Amino acid sequence: xxxxxxxxxxxxxxxxxxxxxxxxxxxxxxxxxxxYRDEQGxxxxxxxxxxxxxxxxxxxxxxxYIGSHGDPRYGKAILSLVLGEDSPVLAAxxxxxxxxxxxxxxxxxxxxxIKTQLPGKRIWVSDPxxxxxxxxxxxxxxxxxxxxxxxxxxxxxxxxxxxxLKEIPEGDVVLLHACCHNPSGFDxxxxxxKQVLEVVxxxxxxxxxxxAYQGFGDGLDEDAYGVRLFAENLxxxxxxxxxxxxxxxxxxxxxxxxxxxxxxxxxxxxxxQFAIVxxxxxxxxxxxxxxVVIEILESAELAAQWREEVAEMRNRxxxxxxxxxxALKPHGLDERFAxxxxxxxxxxxxxxxxxxVDRLRDEYSIYMVRSGRANVAxxxxxxxxxxxxxxxxxxx
Ligand code: LMR
Numbered sequence: 598x599x600x601x602x603x604x605x606x607x608x609x610x611x612x613x614x615x616x617x618x619x620x621x622x623x624x625x626x627x628x629x630x631x632x633y634r635d636e637q638g639x640x641x642x643x644x645x646x647x648x649x650x651x652x653x654x655x656x657x658x659x660x661x662y663i664g665s666h667g668d669p670r671y672g673k674a675i676l677s678l679v680l681g682e683d684s685p686v687l688a689a690x691x692x693x694x695x696x697x698x699x700x701x702x703x704x705x706x707x708x709x710x711i712k713t714q715l716p717g718k719r720i721w722v723s724d725p726x727x728x729x730x731x732x733x734x735x736x737x738x739x740x741x742x743x744x745x746x747x748x749x750x751x752x753x754x755x756x757x758x759x760x761x762l763k764e765i766p767e768g769d770v771v772l773l774h775a776c777c778h779n780p781s782g783f784d785x786x787x788x789x790x791k792q793v794l795e796v797v798x799x800x801x802x803x804x805x806x807x808x809a810y811q812g813f814g815d816g817l818d819e820d821a822y823g824v825r826l827f828a829e830n831l832x833x834x835x836x837x838x839x840x841x842x843x844x845x846x847x848x849x850x851x852x853x854x855x856x857x858x859x860x861x862x863x864x865x866x867x868x869x870q871f872a873i874v875x876x877x878x879x880x881x882x883x884x885x886x887x888x889v890v891i892e893i894l895e896s897a898e899l900a901a902q903w904r905e906e907v908a909e910m911r912n913r914x915x916x917x918x919x920x921x922x923x924a925l926k927p928h929g930l931d932e933r934f935a936x937x938x939x940x941x942x943x944x945x946x947x948x949x950x951x952x953x954v955d956r957l958r959d960e961y962s963i964y965m966v967r968s969g970r971a972n973v974a975x976x977x978x979x980x981x982x983x984x985x986x987x988x989x990x991x992x993x
Contacts, residue, residue, distance in 0.1 A: 609728055610966055617964045625962035626984055628975040631779065631943045632847060633910050636977055643845045645903035649892035657888070662881045665872035667696020667853065671887035674894040675853050678817070679808060679824060679838050686828045690861040693868040695875060696882045698850035700809045700839030701729065706854045707805055707835050708737035709874040710867075711770055720805070721765050722772045723758070725946070725968060727779045730772060730807075744771075746781065751948035752936065753783040762796045770803045775836075776820035777810035777942020780970035784814060784941050790823040794830055804831070809839040812907040813914065814941040817843075832859040840890050842943070843907050851886025910974075914943060917976050924981040928989035943974045953991040961987040 607615065613629030632640045666672065672694030676687055686692050697703040711718055720739050722730050723746035734741045744765070745757035765771060773793070776784055785793065797804055806824050814820045827834050836855040841847045854871060858864035875882070893899040918938045925931050937945050949957070949969040957963040963984055965971045976984060 609968075613964050613966070616958075620962050620964075622962035624980070624983060626964065626975060626980050628963060628965040628971040628973075628984075631842070631972050631974075633842065633845060633914075633943065633974045634977070635913070638975075638977055640845065640847075643903065643906045645893050645899045645906055646844060646846060646889055648902075649889045649896075649899060652892055653885075653888055660884075663696070663884045663887075665695070665875040665881060666693075666868070667882045668884065668887050668891065670891045670895070671696050672853060674891055675838055675840075676855065678894065679811070679821060679836060679855060680828055681818065681821065681825055684825065684828065686857055691859070691864050692828070692855060692857045693864050693871075694838075694853045694855050695868065695871040696851075696853045696887050697837075697875070698852070698879060698882050699841055700807065700837050700852040701733065702850065702879070702882065703837035703839070703852045703854040704730070704733045704807065705737065705878060706871055706874050707837060708734050708739050709878070710835075710854075710870055712737045712739050713874070714867075714870050715770070715803070718768060718770050718803070719766070720770045720772055721762075723774065723778070725780055726772070726774075727807075728968075746778070747783065747946060751946060753781070753785075755785070755789055759792060759796060762793065762802075763800065765800055765802060767801050768803070769800075770805055770835075771797065772805045772807060773823065775806050775808035775811070775824050776814040777944070779809065779942070780944050780966065780968055781946040782937075782940025782942055782944045782973075783946070785823060787822055787826075790826055793823075794826060797827070797831065803833055803835065805835040805837070807837050809837070810842050810942045811838070812843040813911050813943060816911070817904065817907060828857055831857070833857060840886060844886070844890055844893070844903070845910075846886045846889060849886030849889070850883050851890060914974050915941075917973050918945070920978070920981055921973065921976060921985070924985035925988065928985060930985075930989060930992070933992075937973070943972050945971050945973050947971050947988075949988070949991070956991045957987055960990075963987055 617627045676694050720734050721742050724743035744761035745754045748754035811820050834857040840851040856867045893903050922931050922938045947969045951967045954967050
């Protein structure tokens with residue numbers, strides 16, 4: 598039977614990890630997959646995470662299942678982090694968290710929930726969006742449509758976005774990026790979030806907010822602006838949260854699906870459905886990452902250290918954005934790429950074409966996603982001039 602199976606190309610983002618590993622050029626630069634890197638080019642384990650793991654090793658007493666919703670202490674800690682400790686939604690017991698294998702797992706839970714419990718509802722995603730959004734909703738058999746987000750000049754197309762949202766059929770689901778839009782790096786201002794909220798209300802849309810980069814844009818609370826605005830002004834909302842980036846625990850697969858409902862009764866009903874979907878997909882989420890997060894967020898000392906480490910990562914990335922534009926100056930390209938300093942999060946949509954990205958890989962061993970997305974965190978001071986020179990060469 599297997600003779601009929603076709604080989605397919607690897608994932609557009611994860612496939613770059615292998616291609617980069619195989620490249621023997623000592624000058625190679627990895628601007629592909631979205632992982633944070635320090636000035637030495639490493640993805641370190643945060644000091645707060647190391648300490649939490651040491652405590653867990655000493656104190657952990659069981660490896661038994663944690664249940665389909667995961668560890669309730671994890672859920673409680675993340676709800677406060679995402680919605681804010683003083684959130685009226687939390688006070689009203691209208692929000693629940695279901696722990697999941699990463700943000701990807703949370704998205705799949707949401708997709709299966711939409712398919713089975715909100716039949717006929719379509720999902721609307723930004724164009725462009727994280728390519729795996731397309732894969733996840735396709736796999737769950739949810740009809741997917743796009744709304745514009747970036748225009749032909751590689752700028753945020755807010756007018757186009759708003760106009761398209763106004764045309765979405767009532768009751769459909771709209772996926773928004775809370776911050777650090779992946780792949781573009783263009784985020785909404787507070788005023789724009791308010792405008793989107795009005796359209797969402799008028800069209801009675803169900804927002805699904807993907808919150809994978811909390812803390813990487815302007816701050817842990819600042820990045821939650823849109824999420825909290827929506828949570829406090831809507832009856833119903835879904836949020837997918839990830840600890841992969843802000844705790845640097847990518848491989849531990851730690852995230853959750855948050856549901857906000859009109860009242861706690863309806864919230865419990867929705868939540869009960871998530872347990873079924875989780876059971877059918879993977880039964881229980883992995884525990885380790887969540888336990889690390891609990892250990893950190895429940896300790897005032899570790900939480901403070903972690904907040905500092907998140908700020909360190911954020912400041913480094915934002916500094917790199919400015920340095921990158923500076924490095925392009927000698928090539929007369931600083932104005933053309935000035936938007937890089939304005940974008941937020943790990944990613945920059947550079948505006949480079951697929952062919953230019955191919956040339957960067959083939960001639961300079963610089964790896965980025967073919968859409969022109971670069972992981973700015975993959976830059977270090979030493980390779981900035983090299984990358985700037987290579988870009989100048991391929992765009993001339
Ligand atoms: C990325 O977009 O590079 C990250 O979110 C990693 C992934 O799973 O694609």
